[in-house]
Amino acid sequence: MAIVKMQKLSVCANKKNRKAILEQLQSLGCMEITTEGIDDPQLQKMDTDKQRQQFLRNADAFDEAIRLLDRYAKAPSKGGGLFAEKEQIDRAQFEEVVKNQKQLVTAGQAVQRAEKTIAECRGTIQKQENRIAALEPWMALPVPMDCSGTKQTSYLIGTIEGSITEDQIFAAASAGLEDPAPVSVNLLPGSIPGQNNMLVVCLKRDRDKVENSLRAIGFANPAVRVDGVPAEAKKEIEEDIKSQQEEIARQEACIASYADRREDFRIASDYYRTRAAKYDLLGTIPQSENMFFLEGWVTADRAESVKNLLEKKYDALVEKEEKREDEMEPTVLHNNRFSESVEGVLESYGLPQHGKIDPTFIMSIFYVIFFGMMFSDAGYGIVMAIACLIVLKKHKKLPDSTRKMMQLFFWCGISTTFWGIMYGGFFGDAIDQIAHTFLGVPSDVKVIKPLWFDPLSQPMRLLVWCMGFGLVHLFFGLGIAGAQYIKDRDFVGWFSDVFSWYLFIMGLVLMLLPSELFSSIAGDAFDFSGITKLGPIPKYMALVGMIIIILMQERSKKNPILRVLLGAYDVYGVTSWLSDVLSYSRLLALGLATGVIANVINMMAVMGGNSVAGVIVFILVFVLGHTLNFFINALGAYVHSNRLEFVEFFGKFYEGGGRPFKAFQTANKYVEIKNLNQGDH
Amino acid sequence: MSTGMVLALIGAALSTILAGIGSAWGVGMAGQAAAGVTAEKPDLFAKVLILQLLPGTQGIYGLLVTFITLSRIGVLGGTAVTDTNTGLMYLFACLPIAICGLISAYHQARTSVASIGVVAKDPDQFGKAMLFPAMVETYAILALLVSILAVTNI
Structure with a gap:
């Protein structure tokens, strides 16, 4: 129920233990390391940027390889999605990967190379397909496209756009030649309408004349050029496409053959990312010829054990330090299991500073009550609480922030159920509507009665209550301000x-x-x-x-x-x-909104009447409508609970401005190593 | 149908129409911004979706008032309005959420768009960014309350 007391430690140790100490601290993940305070011109810093970049590149390469494996060799889905957990692996498995890292990097590169080849093949196929499409109108050409003629004759191969007949072309081509003109015009069949492809044969000596006459009526060279007869060229291109496709299949199989390395790739990616984080820190650590120095924050209860560990195991000199004037301790919150669920909400506003009061406990109580009042439907509350409970039970290893969020919504669900019972709402008036429509209960009999009162029939009464709750909330806020003065x-x-x-x-x-x-x-x-x-x-x-x-x-x-x-x-x-x-008053307005929209949905749902079709319509409308209402009103309740806490409540006392605790820790994205954190937690 | 009934129905219709227009407009505006952010940073989808939906509540408030009105003037229950004055009273009781819903949804959407920009730049500021549009919504809620209290007390 408070801000955890922090202890600053300063560490001074022999350089030969530098790697071991950093790795130990990183795997413990309980210390925020700073080095800014130590500025002695005698001390030097190492330039680790190059290694760090290299490690990050490796990690990215593995990420890319994993992504490719997922595309070409689909892994059996483990489910999760939003609630994905890090996989647990053995220490031995991790060591194995570290031992084989060179080989793995090569494997990862092979996967990426294969993908590059696939992309190139796809590009080639696209280009070849375009050529085939362009060649299609020339299929009937019996001679090679680059053929200029025989000993005596010249071939003119080309196109005239627009509608024109063979006779017209002949007439144009033979202009200025003797009669009968030694010219033959052959329009090729299979042309695209409006585009007349032709082979014109004339005597070699007439070639310039005929070509000029033809150009005058729009004769142009073909847009596409291939060596050889078009029909044969097409076959060759098709062969090539086929071979490219085979190559793609081969490369895909090549990628898929690495499917059993996926796990190793994941571990390796995490390994390199963690190493990059270590080198990032390493680059800021001041060192002398034989020693290195660092400072850091740990929670006060862990200070002694960290100190002992470093002193015993690595011969380091560890001292507890006072914070400097210009320094600010990082804030870590510790609350009971109920209240810790709103820590995320508090964090999104800003953490409290040291020496100030942590409002989490009082905030959590009002948050849950207000959320319940605004969502206010027993049916929705039960659905929400059960859904959150299932997620929490199924995924034990959720990241802290997600787990707290789920816990918060679980409690909000309980509170929503409570207020739903007070106001008499269970999916709106679903039970009454079902009873009246399908069970033959007379429509003037109320089946479900609110435990307290129906807000819609007495809105003024609830409004006064809401403002009463508000006043209590504000008085608590002022009370915390008062407690701060007394403190x-x-x-x-x-x-x-x-x-x-x-x-x-x-x-x-x-x-x-x-x-x-x-x-x-x-x-x-x-x-x-x-x-x-x-x-x-x-x-x-x-x-x-x-x-x-x-x-x-x-x-x-x-x-x-x-x-x-x-x-x-x-x-x-x-x-x-x-x-x-x-x-x-938003407590009333949003509470009414949930209830009334739910009633509208129920009313539409029972419009089908008491028949088989009616029941089907009922189920469809009911499920769809209430799902929609659930999400919109849950969103509203969430946003406005936040608002009441942030604006009204915090306005009375809260400053925020605390600095979040950023522990130096492993940067694992995929896996978590078991049995590593001995002596931790 | 009496003139009063017509007036009451106009009021009921206006509260859904105007507040609905406001919300459709607003959610549309914010949606364009949200889609732009999602194209660049797909991880932010859930966050920007929430911000997009914030101006959508006015339409719901409008529907709420329409429903309460209809259930009192003999369409979905209650008794039909016979005199013109009562009809006028219903009409004016519906106006706060109709007009304020329309305008506040538009301005809430503009704030949402700005907040989506905040989240796009720094996703950690989501909690704060969400507050700005919620501040605008306060006035829609006040209008809703006045409309509900007026309609239920006629």
């Missing part, structure tokens, strides 16, 4: 910034509740007339509170007039209380 021994601050507001706001609320104004708004659902027995006490409370605020809130100001004026302006802050409290 810092600033009693004047507590009196003038916290106590004054309690007095002022409570006085105002107590004045409002029994008033005409309130009862005219809230109707007769509430009776606060008992408060009038307090007499003028609420008025005095508000007044005293206000006076303290005016006189004390701006106590840092020297000028008394300015102090009072600014203090009076601070009283105006009561409007922010008003808007904060009103903001909790």
